[in-house]
Amino acid sequence: MxxxxxxxxxxxxxxxxxxxxxxxxxxxxxxxxxxxxxxxxxxxxxxxxxxxxxxxxxxxxxxxxxxxxxxxxxxxxxxxxxxxxxxxxxxxxxxxxxxxxxxxxxxxxxxxxxxxxxxxxxxxxxxxxxxxxxxxxxxxxxxxxxxxxxxxxxxxxxxxxxxxxPKLYYPVEQCVSLQTPSAQPPKRKATASLDDRRAKRVQVEVEELPAVEKRKRGRPPKQKPAGASQVKQEPVPVPVPPAKGKPGRPRKVKMEDVSLLSMEVTSTTALEASMVDEPPSGIPTAPALAVKDEATEIPLHAGFKNQVHVMGLPANCTPPLNRQPCPMQPPLWAESRQELCEAFPWFRSYQGGVYFSNELAKGYLLSKHASLRDGWFHDGKLIISHGGGKAASVTQAQGTTKHNAASDQKEGDKSVRALLKTHFAKEPIALVIDDHYIHFPYSLAAARRQNVAQHLEPDNQNGFTYVILGFYFIKDVWTEYQPAENDGGKVVRYKFAFQWCAGQDDPWWLSNTKPNPIADSAIVSQGRSRPRPIKVDKTQDRSSEILILHRPVQQCMLCGKASPQVYAHVWMCLDSSCPAFFHSSGQLQDMQQENNAEQFVNNRLTVDVSKPIPRMLNYHPDFLASVPDPGSIPKHLRIIPGNPAKDMVRGKTETDDGTGTATEFTRGFHCRACGRLSCRWLWRCWSCPTCGQELRSPMRMQGVRDLWRELNLGTVDSPRMWSIEDQRISLPYVSIIPAQDGDGALRRETFILPDNAGRIHRISHLRRQSAKRADSILALYQEEAQSGALEFRRWPMRAHKCRGKLLTNYFSHNCGKPYNYVGGADNTVDWDVAPQAVIQARELLHERLKHVLDETYEFNEVLSAAYMEDQSMAFHSDAEDGLGPIVAGLSLGSPAKMIFRLHRKHLPTPGDGNTGKKASLRPNSLTIVLNHGDICIMDGARVQECYEHTVVPEGFRIAATARQIDVAKNGLKLK
Ligand SMILES: O=C(O)CCC(=O)C(=O)O
Ligand SMILES: [Fe+2]
Known part of the structure; x- marks a missing residue:
């Protein structure tokens, strides 16, 4: 078959x-x-x-x-x-x-x-x-x-x-054992088993190998072409010895073949030697800058000793083979992108590889999609990477997949601009790698498996996903062409050379012992956890100087701009606006011959009309050298984030008001024991999900008077505290309901939604001060949350595009029937063990519903949501299977805006000025303000079907939202 x-x-x-x-x-x-x-x-x-x-x-x-x-x-x-x-x-x-x-x-x-x-x-x-x-x-x-x-x-x-x-690469030994050169001389075997044409070509390879070996043994390098004004350098024919009686014929060495020759080398030593071979014939040479014969001076980390030359990558930056598990625990690592962004102040970008703030790049992520000539040199003290986005991408919108072609990066692109400014300002930037980054000498994935065995989290699938390397300076920036699947077949890419900042210890991956991040005082010099604000002189834009660098430069005859000698065997103009940008000198010559051939000749550029730009370019060793003073790292700067609770207690942050619910308290946490960066996922403390280390969070009880503040709600008229954006919604029907308990009289407003989509009621107190029951429920919630009787935590969202888990923005706790939308059965406790705060909240909702709407309704589920400052609940509908028609929520603490908007499929037909396909263009329909003690009732199943809602609190707030859920229809069982 x-x-x-x-x-x-x-x-x-x-x-x-x-x-x-x-x-x-x-x-x-x-x-x-x-x-x-x-x-x-x-x-x-x-x-x-x-x-x-x-x-x-x-x-x-x-x-x-x-x-x-x-x-x-x-x-x-x-x-x-x-x-x-x-x-x-x-x-x-x-x-x-x-x-x-x-x-x-x-x-x-x-x-x-x-x-x-x-x-x-x-x-x-x-x-x-x-x-x-x-x-x-x-x-x-x-x-x-x-x-x-x-x-x-x-x-x-x-x-x-x-x-x-093992993922990508195989140790040289394995490759060699496949080739077994000594036991089976490739020449004879190959020629014996292949047809003549093949034999000829294979022999080319076989015959050329000893040349590499010979050079290694001390044969002087081939003379570089004398005379800098040489105009045309013909590709040198390589004589091919006859194969099995057939006459040989000269063959030109192609760039691809040269790369293959490196692959054919059969020992590690020879491989290394091949990396520094002289420029092959036909590749333009920069006469002014002869390539060093002993370029192996570039120190290689032990992890790089076993490497095979992978075509397309410079020989002096090939990724390591068969990477071993990382033998030491990284001092700073995260499992999810959210953990990284919430706990590491130098990288807060949920998308993209560059995090910048105030137009300066603070953090840079090295991930998959390394491009040609990206690399890791000097044991990682020099890293070259293309930055600034615009890679090919696939986007999915409304069920269709769109392939976006890669496009040129521009100096004005936000990320590129930020990186350039950081370079010129000589400011440090934190480098982060993820487990897709192929140049790191160890496998983070394998290390992760080891750690799973050692640590407490048996189901941790994603540990060591992100690892922080340390602070770097951007020592060089330049542009080049990269092949791309777009119409032109290529794109302009900005390349950045990052140099390890002096003033830190040696990189942690070079240490022999397991680093203890706490004791690592050189990395952690004391200071604030936030990156200090850096002033940028916006008037002094030196971007144009980008190519005038520290290394030898040549001037382009076309554009007059100087470019450094980045690559070993060829100098090219690296100004992307120049017509000769990244062209081989041959192409340059063509242009020059038309215009000003004499000038071109005088420029001493080497010429090879027939050859395209070599795909494999090695970096010039001088270019890879460290820069003595790329910038200086301020003494107080620390890569290890500070202890958030300590910073708060000392009153180090402006936002701290002593309550423990300020924005700073929503930030993540760095575990001193295992190095993990994690989110603040528990309300009562920071807790490391890997090793269980806890950091208590000082919290102060907050009464409603502490929280009362002047409302500043934009379009919302403050006495009415609602605004109708969709004119099809009627003005509210208002009724005053006499007092029934100590809480005084109530006011009910009812908004009728169009198309029989249901009603929204807001029940509020005529006098703010009279919300006594709400006061005591708020206090109870806080007490029980602090004592642990009620555990508020953040739960993973079901659908999102971030790497790893993405936790909800707010904390929550569910009681009664499981609520699929947040946490499901895991987040649910039975009514028998329900916290008092929740029981009382449900009681109050039952009573109000009876008293104000004359509805006898039995809620069997209450989701309590707790918000610290700047937290909110995004647009959603409570479209739970088996959900009863009434959803009622009690608001406690700070005021919040609750906003309703139509689902896309329920938008009115186009042409009435009230449509928009994109979520961002979808207009709001109704906004109501929920104050302490207010109750919002979504009345009717079609409310959830037609509308979605979001809640944006003004500050610390707790809400208890009650529903009736028919478990038989819900599909979730209580655990
Ligand atoms: O009042 C709130 O915080 C919103 C609650 C909510 O929308 C929900 O629990 O589904
Ligand atoms: Fe909701």
Whole structure:
């Protein structure tokens, strides 16, 4: 069946594959065919072999004439078995294939065949997506989207799942053992088993390897072309020795081949040597800046010793292979994006990779989608990354998926501008990595697994997702082209070189011992937890000076601007507004010849008309050198966040009013014991979800008079305290209800919603001061929350786009029947053990409903929500299955605005001026102010169906919202 399948693919798709040059399916075909005695068309094998030395060796080691396997009629099993067997070779191939895809190929995407061939492609696409980011992402996403719908995908993906197998890279030893160069000299073996054309090309590779070795042994480097004014440097033909009696013919070395040569090197030493080989022929050389022969001076971390050159990445920044678990616990780490943003003041951006404030970048996230030439140097004391967003993306809106092409970054883009300002202001920036960042020498995912075993949280799936590296300065900024899947095939990217700030200890990942973040006084010099405000001189915009850097520079003859020598073998103009920007000198020459050839020649630029920009550019060693004084780190600056409670007690923050509910108290917490950054998820204290360390939060009882403040509610008319935005809603029907208890007379306002959508009642006190029962319930809530009798906590939201869990903005507690919207059964306590505050709140709601609306209604669920300052409940409807028609809420504490707006599907038809597709354009319908002791009643099932509501308190507030839930229809059971 496999044979039939492959033949089918072969018949139907091979031509198409050949035309598109799909890198994904070819090696698979070759592998499967080789294992099934199917003749492999020479051009396919040729291409595959040449592009993957490892695959070649793998096939040879498997023996090409082996019988069919697994031909038992169960195609999936067989396919899975093959995939499993060949996983390593295929994945290695994939790494190379993606890193080496030409821009042309990248534009074409994948070729899909029907049926099972697609499964392979999907699997590879998923891997590619996870692995190589920008280059392949868009195409991969398309395929993966489809793949997710297929049930086979999970099964196949399992074999390639990073969690099941080491993720991306394989130690050199393993690759070498596949190649076994000494036991099976590649030259003879390759030539013996391949056709003539292949043999010739393979021999090129084989013959060139010793040259690398020889140089390593001290052969003087090849003379650089003398004469700086050389106009044209012809590609040097490489003589090819005859293969098995066939005459050799000269062959030009292509950039791609040069990269492959590095892959063919068969020892670690040789690999390192290959990284610093002299510029290959045909690559323009900057005569003024000869490349150092001994560029291995660049110190490599131990984690980098085992590395294979991955094409497309500079040889001097290849990611480490087969990363080991991080042996030390990071002093600062978070499991979710929210934890990072709430607990680490230097990174508060929920989206995007750059956090900036006052136009200065404060934090920078290194994640997946590393681009070409991003890298980790000097043990991570120098990191190069592309910043500023505008990558290809996929957005989903109203059920449709939109693929947005990558676009050029501009100096004026907010993130780029902030990073530039930080660079010029010489201000430090905190670097954060996540577990997708491939250049970090250790695997955070593996470290996470270790920690799960050690720590208390057995179900922690996402620990060590984010890790803080430390403070860096931006020592250099420049721009370059990156390949992209857009119309032009390329985009302008700003690149930033981050240098480790002196004044901190050595990076924690270089220490031998487990760092204790508390004792780590050099990192933690004492001071405030907030980044100090930094003044920026806005009049002094020095962005134009960006390219005048510390290293040697050359001046562009076209634009006259100077650019540094960033890359080892070629100087290019790095001003993105210049027509010669990032062009090879050949292209530059063409332009110059038309205009001013003489001037060009005098500029001594090396010329190679025929060659495109090399895809693989190594950084010039000088460029990677540290800058002596990139900025100075203020003594009081600390990367470890301060203890929020302590800061409060000492009155260090302006916002603190001693209540314990000020905004600062909603910030997260850094656990001194395990380093985790976590959210303030419990009302009564900070608590580390990993190791259980607690930090008590000083809280003061707040009476309603403490909270009473002048209302400043914008459009809301203060005596009426409501505003009708949708004119179809009537003015409220008002009635005064005589006192029934000590609370005095009440006032009822009823708003009738259009289209029989129900009614909203607000019941308030005629005199504010008379809300006695509400006063005592508020006090009770606070007491029980402090004593632990009532546990307010923040619960994970069900749907969101953030990494990791995203907790609600407010704290809550549910009583009676489970309420799916917040916490479900986990957040629910039975009425037998209900806190007094909740019992009394429900009683009051029952009584008011009877007294004011003459309704006898039995609520069986009460959700109590507690808000600290600046917390709120976002737009939602209480559209719970089995929900009864009446929802009533008691407001306690600070006033709040409750706003209603129509669901999108209930918006009036277009043309009446009251529509808007986007949520942000949807107009509000009704706003009512809820004061201490007020009750809001949503009356009628259609209120929830047609409207959603949000509640925005003015300050500390508690609300008890009661419902009737029919559990039989709700689907949730009490635990
Ligand atoms: O009054 C409040 O805080 C809003 C409560 C609410 O909307 C809810 O619990 O669903
Ligand atoms: Fe609600």
């Amino acid at each position: 496999i044979a039939g399948f492959v033949r089918r693919i072969h018949d139907q798709s091979l031509t198409a594959l050949a035309v598109t040059g799909s890198h994904l399916i070819e090696p698979l075909l070759v592998t499967v065919m080789a294992n099934n005695d199917i003749p492999i068309p020479s051009d396919l094998l040729d291409r595959s072999l040449l592009e993957s030395g490892l695959l070649k060796q793998f096939l040879e080691s498997r023996g090409r004439g082996r019988g069919r396997r697994g031909n038992d009629g169960d195609l999936d099993t067989t396919v899975n078995a093959i995939l499993k067997d060949h996983r390593r070779a295929l994945r290695t191939w994939l790494e190379y294939a993606f890193a080496s895809r030409s821009e042309e190929d990248a534009k074409k995407g994948f070729v899909l065949d029907k049926n099972h061939a697609r499964l392979f492609v999907e699997t590879f696409a998923a891997l590619a997506d996870a692995t190589f980011g920008n280059d392949s992402r868009k195409a991969a996403i398309k395929v993966v989207d489809e793949a997710r719908k297929r049930k086979h995908f999970e099964q196949l993906h399992h074999y390639l799942d990073p969690r099941v197998h």
